[in-house]
Amino acid sequence: MSTQQASADAIVDVRYRMRHSAAHVMAEAVIKLFPEAQIAIGPPTDDGFYYDFEVSRPFTPEDLKKIEKLMRETIKADRPFSGVSIDRDAALERFSEQKFKVELITDLPDDEEITVWSHQSWEDLCAGRHADSTGKIGAFKLLSVAGAYWRGDENREMLQRIYGTAWESQEELDAYLERIEEAERRDHRRLGRELDLFFFDPIAPASPFFLPKGTIVLNELVDYVKQLYVKYGYQEVTTPQIFNTDLWKQSGHYDNYLENMYMMDVDDREFGVKPMNCPAHAVLYAANTHSYRELPIRYADFGRLHRYERSGVTHGLMRVRTFSQDDAHIFATLDQIAQEVNSFIAMLDEAYAVLGFEKIRMALSLRPEKRVGTEEMWDRAEAALTEVMESTGREYGAEEGEGAFYGPKIDFFVPDALGREWQLGTVQLDFSLPERFDLQYAAEDGSLQRPVVIHRAMLGSLERFLGVLIEHTAGALPIWLSPVQATLIPIADRHIPFGEEVVQKLRAAGVRAEVDTGSDRMGAKIRAAQVQKIPYMLVVGDREQEAGKVAVRERSGGDLGAMDVDEFVTRVAEEINTRA
C-alpha cells in the first residue's frame, strides 16, 4: 500500500469514528429532550451520519437546534469513549426499554460478541470504532429530518431520521456546505429551465416537455448513437406504442410488471402502453425464420416508453414516467455472448469517452434466488460475463443475487452533482424471453435452436443521460451538443447586417448560430451568452467589419482575438464534426 493510500485510509477512519461518535452524542441529546423516544440505529455515512428514532411527533427545525445545542455541550465536556463486551442476557436487561435494540440483540447470531459503547453520560449497543472522546468530534451540523422505515422494510415502523454531517474542522465543514451549494447550482432541473431545455407541468406529472433547445440536444445524442450503430452493426426498427394485453401476458409483464404499466380498454379489449421494447422485438424476430448465418441480429429502437412510477420516487429527468432509450436487443447464440458483450462495452467506452464520463462504476449482478432457466445456462452466462469483465482489466463489483430473474447483467453507474449514482448503461442476458416467444434459429446441423436475447442500452434513458450530462458539465455542453454554438454580438446596430452575413456562412457550414440584435450594450450581450453557456461569442464592430473578421471569445473567458470569418467557420465546423 502506498503512503498516500495509507494516509487517505487514515482520514477515512478518523472521519468514520468521529461521525459514528457524533451519532451517539445526537441520540443522547434526543433522549434528553424526548425521554420516551425509541432509538434504532445510527451509523456514519460517506459524508456524515444519521440516527433513527421513533418519537410521538416528528422533529421540527427548532428541535434540531435544541439537539445541536445539547450536542455541543457534550462535545465540550470531552467525555472519553469506551466499549465493553457483555453477554446476551445482560444486554437484553440493559436495553429492555428499547424495543429496537431488543430486536437487534435477539437477532444477533449466537457467537456474535455483544458490545456496549459509552461516553459516560450515554451508552449504546454498538459494534464500535469511536473517537477517543466526544471532544474529537470536530465541526458538525444537523442537516435534515426524513422518514425511514425500520430495517428498510416498508411494512415496518416509519421512524424519524436525523441527518447530520461532521468534519475535522470548521473549514472542512464550510467547504462541504459550499460543495452542496455548488451542486445545487449544477442541478439539472435548475439549469434545464435557465437554458430553456425542458420543463415540467403538473398536467403530465413526472413527464418532461422538451423545448426546441432541449430537443436539439436529444437529437444530437441520438444522431451520435446512430452513427455508432453503423459502425457496430445495428439495425434500427420502429415498433408500436400500444399493444393488446395478449403480448404482455406472453412476455410476463402482465404478471410481473402490471403495476408499472398504463392500461386502457378500447373496443372492449384491454391494451397496455409499452414500458419496454423487448416483447415487440421478439415479435419482430419471430415474424421471420432465421438461420445461424444471420446471427447475431441487433435490433435498435428509440421508441418512447411509459412506466407508471410511484409518486415520491420521481426526480427531475433522472426518474420520469415517460422516456426513450438507446435500446437494442441482440439475438445471438450462446457462443456469441462474450463477443457481443465485449463489442457493446467497446462501443460504450467510445461513447463515454467522447461525452467526458470518467467516473463509471461497473457492477456484475449474478443469479437471484427466484430465476428461470437451467443451472447450466446460468453457469455459461455468468462465466461469459465474468470473462468479459476480467478482460477489460477494470475494477467491478460482483453482486450475488442481484441479477434479473431472466439472466445476469452488467450495469454502468455514473454519479450526479450530489454524488448520487444513476444507472445509465446496462447489458442483460435473457433466457426467458426466447422461451416465452418460442424464438428459434436453424443451426448448422439443421436442428432448430433457441437464441439468447441480450438487452442493452448504452446511454440508457436519454432523459436521465441528459440530466447527468448537464450536472457533469454544469450546463456547458460540448459544442456539438450545444443548442446555440455561436452567437454574433454586434457592437452597434450598424454592424447587424455584417453579423447576419457571418451567421449565414456559419449556418451554411452546419453551425447553429444567431445574431443578438437586442439594444443591450455589448457587455450585457456577452453576459447573456455566458449565462446561456454558448461556446463562442463573436463580437463585430467597425474594426472587424472593415477587415472581414470576427473577434472570437470563448465561454471559458478566453479571448482568441480577431479571426478571418472563413477561418473561424472552418475551425468551428471541424470542432463540431469531430465532437471535440
Added chain:
RNA sequence: GCCAACGUAGCUCAGGGGUAGAGCAGCUGUUUCGUAAACAGCAGGUCACAGGUUCAAAUCCUGUCGUUGGCUCCA
C-alpha cells in the same frame, strides 16, 4: 406508496386575517456603446385546486393535486 416541508407574476423570492409586493425576464421608448448586467416607462397574479371557519381568507382548518428531501421500489 410512506414520513416531512413547500406551492404568491415566466423565473427567484418577500408578505402572513382588512384592496397583491420586489428583483430578473418581457414589452415600449431613449441610448449605439469594445469583452459578464445602460436609463426610463408599461404590462404582468382566481396567491396550486376544492371545501370550511370568519363581517372579511393569499394568510387559519380539512381534503386533493403537484414539487422537494429522505425511505421503500427501480423488469
